[in-house]
Amino acid sequence: MLKIIFAILICIVPAFAQKKVCFTIDDLPVVSYSISDSAFQREITTNLLNKLATHKVPAIGFVNEFKLYSNNNLNSFQVSLLNQWVTQGFELGNHTYSHLDYNIASLHKFGAEIIKGEIQTKKLLEGSGKSLRYFRHPYLHTGDTKAKSDSLDQFLNAHHYIVAPVTIDNADYLFALAYHRAYVKKDQSLMNRIGTDYLTYMEKVLHYFEQQSSALFGQNIQHTLLLHANLLNSHYIGKLAEVYTRNGYEFIALAEALQDKLYETPITRFGKWGISWIDRWALSQGKGNDFFKGEPAIPAYINELTK
Numbered sequence: 001m002l003k004i005i006f007a008i009l010i011c012i013v014p015a016f017a018q019k020k021v022c023f024t025i026d027d028l029p030v031v032s033y034s035i036s037d038s039a040f041q042r043e044i045t046t047n048l049l050n051k052l053a054t055h056k057v058p059a060i061g062f063v064n065e066f067k068l069y070s071n072n073n074l075n076s077f078q079v080s081l082l083n084q085w086v087t088q089g090f091e092l093g094n095h096t097y098s099h100l101d102y103n104i105a106s107l108h109k110f111g112a113e114i115i116k117g118e119i120q121t122k123k124l125l126e127g128s129g130k131s132l133r134y135f136r137h138p139y140l141h142t143g144d145t146k147a148k149s150d151s152l153d154q155f156l157n158a159h160h161y162i163v164a165p166v167t168i169d170n171a172d173y174l175f176a177l178a179y180h181r182a183y184v185k186k187d188q189s190l191m192n193r194i195g196t197d198y199l200t201y202m203e204k205v206l207h208y209f210e211q212q213s214s215a216l217f218g219q220n221i222q223h224t225l226l227l228h229a230n231l232l233n234s235h236y237i238g239k240l241a242e243v244y245t246r247n248g249y250e251f252i253a254l255a256e257a258l259q260d261k262l263y264e265t266p267i268t269r270f271g272k273w274g275i276s277w278i279d280r281w282a283l284s285q286g287k288g289n290d291f292f293k294g295e296p297a298i299p300a301y302i303n304e305l306t307k
C-alpha cells in the first residue's frame with residue numbers, strides 16, 4: 001500500500017511543482033504621459049504599491065532618475081514617490097538616467113548614463129539598509145553584437161550590477177497608452193473595456209511564455225514579468241496578480257527568481273531586438289520561425305487608440 005502511495009506521489013508531485021514569478025516594474029517614479037499633476041502621480045504610486053502589498057507581491061521597480069529633476073533641480077515630490085517604494089519594503093533598480101537606447105549609444109555614453117542614474121536611488125536604498133543591485137536595459141536592448149553586449153556586461157560586473165532579465169515580455173505599455181487616452185476623455189466604459197481586455201491579453205501572454213519555456217527547457221522557468229508604472233497597472237495590478245494566482249503562481253523577489261539555473265543558459269545570438277530572454281535563448285539554440293508562432297495579438301482597437 002505504501003509503495004502504491006509513494007508511486008502516486010512521484011507521479012503527481014512534478015505536476016504540482018510550484019510556479020513562480022517576479023513582477024518587475026519599469027520607468028519609475030511614474031509613467032504619467034503628459035499629466036504632471038502631483039495628486040495624479042501620487043495616486044498611481046499609492047495604488048500600485050498598496051495592491052502589490054495586498055497581494056504579497058515582492059516587486060522591484062526600475063528607476064529613470066531624469067524624472068527626479070526639474071530644470072536641473074532635484075524635485076522633492078518625485079523623490080518622495082520613489083521613497084514610497086523603499087519605505088513599503090520594495091526593491092529598486094537602475095534603468096539608466098534618461099532611458100537611453102543602447103542600440104544607438106556607445107558603451108562610453110551608456111556607462112555614464114548608468115552612473116548618472118544611480119545617485120538618488122542608491123541614497124534612498126542605503127538609507128533603509130539596502131543596496132542597489134539590479135540593472136534593467138531600456139527597451140530590453142542589451143547590445144546588438146557580441147562585442148557590444150560583452151563590453152556592457154563587463155561594465156555592469158565592474159560596477160556590481162546584476163542584469164534583470166525578462167521572460168514574460170508583453171505590450172502592457174500599449175494598453176496603458178490607450179487606457180490613459182480613455183481616462184483623459186473621461187470615457188469610463190472604454191477604460192473598463194481596455195482593463196478587461198488587458199487582463200485577458202496578459203493571461204494569454206502568460207500561457208504563451210509558459211509554453212515557450214516548456215518547449216525550450218522541458219520546464220517552466222521562474223518567470224520575470226515586465227510591467228510599467230502607469231495608470232492602467234495602478235488600477236489593474238491587483239487583478240493581474242489574481243490572474244497569476246489562479247494559474248498556480250507564487251510571487252517571489254528577483255533574487256529568488258534568478259536562482260533558477262535556466263537563467264545561466266548562454267546567449268550566443270545578438271540583434272537590435274528587445275525581446276524575452278526565452279526568445280534570446282531559443283534563437284541562440286537555432287530555433288526557427290515556427291518556434292515563435294502563437295504570440296498573443298494586441299486587439300486592433302488598442303492599436304488604433306495608440307496611433
Ligand SMILES: [Zn+2]
Nearest residue numbers: 026027138139
Ligand atoms: Zn523602460
